Amino acid sequence: MELYRHCVIKSFKHNGHIHRTWQQNWLVPDELLAPQHKAESMTILINRQTPILESDGKVWISRVPAVSFFIPGQWYNIVALLEEGGIRYYCNVASPPYLQGNVLTYIDYDLDVIRTAGGERFVVDRDEYEMHKAAYHYPKVVVDKVREGLDALLARIDDGRPPFQDHVANRYYEEWLKQTGEGEE
Helix, strand or coil: CCCCEEEEEEEECCCCCEEEEEEEEEECCHHHCCHHHHCCCCEEEEECCCEEEECCCCEEECCCCEEEEECCCCCEEEEEEEECCEEEEEEEEECCCEEECCEEEEEEEEEEEEECCCCCEEEECHHHHHHHHHHCCCCHHHHHHHHHHHHHHHHHHHHCCCCCCHHHHHHHHHHHHHHHCCCCC
């Protein structure tokens, strides 16, 4: 029996156009979720050297392993990038995730928050958000949800709430390597 299920992650823009596709991800089964993640019904996906398809058709391969956290109802998602110098969290302000079969989708609203391995945090891509807000005519409800999502994400980071726990992200990755034999050369 295969413990981890293959999934594709697709992000879209507000106008419905595809933004980016992560082609090889592995869904962490519910029985392996940490209690604090299970309590929030998180969907957790792991990838390593996954092909990433951009909207213009270009494909590139991710350079670092990642553990992605999607929380139902939340207007953000969190990606733990397992880099040599420690874990950097790349957080997307985005619509709540939708998992149908083996495809997880969300709408990317451009605003991103980076939490460095040293604990500093930065909000980036405000200009891109403002540009798309005007170009796509975001309705007030979306603008409000994006603002609320950014505020909730920053509070989660500042409070050190899950999933901003390096040892747990590392454990997911190590367990995946062990279960799948991916770490064996």
